[in-house]
Amino acid sequence: MTRQDFRIVGQSVKRADVLEKVTGEGLYTGDYAPAGLLHGKIKRSEIAHARIVRIDASKALALPGVKAVLTHADVPRVLHYGSPHPRSASCTRDQYILDDKVRFWGEGVAAVAAISEEIADEALDLIEVEYEPLPAVCDIDAAQVPGAPLIHGVGPGGNLVIPPVHVERGNVEKGFAEADLILEGTFEGGRPVPTYMEPNVCIADWDGSNKLTFWTSTQSSFMVRGALAEVLGLPLNKVRVLVDHMGGGFGAKQDLFQHEFLCALLAKQTRRPVKMEFTRRETFVAGRSRHPFRLWLRQGFRKDGTLVARDMKLVFESGAYGSHSPGVTNVGTASATSLYACENVRLNGRAVYTNTPIAGAYRGYGVVQTYFAIDIQMDEAAERLGVDPAELKLKNAVRDGDIAPSGHPIIGDGLPACIREGITRFDWAAKRAQPREHPTNPAIRRGWGIGCEMHGSSAYPGIKEQGNATVKMNEDGSVTLLTGAAGLGTGAHTALAQIVAEELGVAFESVSVVHGDTDVVPWDIGAFASHTTYLVGSAAKMAAAKVRASVLRRGAERLQARVEDVDLVDGRVFLTANPEQGITVHEAMGPSRGIPAEHLIETASYMPTKSYSFAAHFVEVAVDTETGLVEVKHVLPVHDIGKVIHPIAAQGQIEGGIQQGIGHTLTEDYVIDRTNGRSLNAGLVDYKMPLSMDMPHIETVILEAAPDPGGPWGAKGVGEDPIIAIGPAIANAIHDAIGVRFHHYPITPEDVLKGLRAKEET
Ligand code: SMO
The missing domain is CATH 3.30.365.10 (Aldehyde oxidase/xanthine dehydrogenase, molybdopterin binding domain)
Structure with missing residues (x-):
């Protein structure tokens, strides 16, 4: 067996966290309940732009059960940052934790900690704020x-x-x-x-040594640690950030939030743990x-x-x-x-x-x-x-050698491959040759469209040590992978475990993943930019290779062979020339020549370039010319993501992205009243997300057309790609159906009816 034959990578293995998730045993941030927990709430501005001339919390503080109230006068005046890497320029530094000015309707102006959520809510109403409105x-x-x-x-x-x-x-x-x-x-x-299913939530808890433990649902735990340490004036080892299971992030949770700072400050003042949890409405207003x-x-x-x-x-x-x-x-x-x-x-x-x-x-x-x-x-x-x-x-379509947005040359013909494959699989020409009229329903017109995209994995090419991983071979042959990359729910940790098992030569089941504790895991830039598999996967592969070399050395010693003459596959070290003669990794790790059993631990860092993934989405829509409703009937997404580590997880990413993209294109819009900045539909009552019933038939095709040598075995990202091409594909299909071009999203039924009417009039 050669090392090129994959045993674990490319298999849809059972996800590492599947049992905890389906049994409900897995803990999310909101599940933690330290003794003496207080509930934090934020008072939000009811005006879009104003100076705060007076803010009086005395009535709120007098309410039994209220333990602390913070206004702008009580918090450090620090402009915080949201940059995932200290050397990047992705983010601004323009927001105070609390300010004497408000700049949008819904911005926090004060925070309360109380013994119950109800009392905290009541206290918010007792805080008096006098605004001097600004235009x-x-x-x-x-x-x-x-x-x-x-x-x-x-x-x-x-x-x-x-x-x-x-x-x-x-x-x-x-x-x-x-x-x-x-x-x-x-x-x-x-x-x-x-x-996301899980609204933003955090819990702050200080211990007797003036150390802060901070659970939060974030994509970037080390960024949160850095920002909290800066605001609180603490060294990094006095702030421990913990991220357990997450109910989604989608990019938004790679930012820093006002409530995270306020939660830590309320806990500091009260000397009790404090929890802050967004309502669904707050995920709109303050997300x-x-x-x-x-x-x-x-x-x-x-x-x-x-x-x-x-x-x-x-x-x-x-x-x-x-x-x-x-x-x-x-x-x-x-x-x-x-x-x-x-x-x-x-x-x-x-x-x-x-x-x-x-x-x-x-x-x-x-x-x-x-x-x-x-x-x-x-x-x-x-x-x-x-x-x-x-x-x-x-x-x-861009091709091999063309210059990518990052300035790097594009590797391979991924985009042409996706378009060609889709033309064939969707039977594009035959579909487009059909009549646009529906065979039985005269109100319906059908249309077929294509949209394309490319997207880069890894945010900051050239910035060192973004991806880090530690691999530990325990003395019994089991393996522990430590990573700072958060698990947003995409299955990335499973992919990382597959990479380690494959490279090391052990069973997938023998690898367990430890993540999300900044006191324990190696530094990580954060789980975003479609890069966990590409970036952390590469580091994990490198660390696993180092451990493999040591295990081979130990095994060879016990087999009294030269290291060049042994191999390690499926958790067994054996003589390449005589595979019958071998020992388990456990035995290889065991006492040798009187040396006690011990574990091996290796850390590797990876400096990425930037890889691009590609996709073409082929779509069929049905447009009801009487109601204006657009139904997406069929989507055939073709994605080139290089080497596929876990096919079903990749497919899940693609299907989820398409669902979100359908929402963007047809129904989702958080509407702000442009006269006064008030939000008109914060929450899921008036904001229409596509549900399972709105989902089309999706026929996902994944190609390994253009592997990128920068990723593990050529793997590239898949996280963001699926949401990009679906929008224009739908808009183009609508045009194909009814001959009306839309240049905006969402394309609502009202827009469709108006467009049809305007077309009739011309
Ligand atoms: S918007 Mo993404 O998590 O880089």
């Missing part, structure tokens, strides 16, 4: 008008979060001069909110949404379909604070250098403050918006040129 700027146009009221004193001015991002390659004017067809359009998108956007796009094509020039101006609405706007703006802008190759590009991206809830990181991180626009305009170009859209996309 509220609630849309990107109002924010950019010269002389508009400024929301922050920091930043480059004009309500910009950062200086505009500018990317230019080639000669755009020359490109347009060579074009036979020039298309121009403006695209917009709303404010989808990542609706992080995708950035609403407006994007102007102009592209030029030759008659033969070659894309020759692209000019783009993109504006993201950041909301009241910057959060991940710098990163999202950089990534969203740079992504327009790619997907469809274009030598001449001029791209401008900006992020603008408004007095609305905070937009942040959300699965797809700026790329969703940009590729929505590009992919719809490619479809329009195909229509105008009289060619098949899938063929036009295939012709222009």
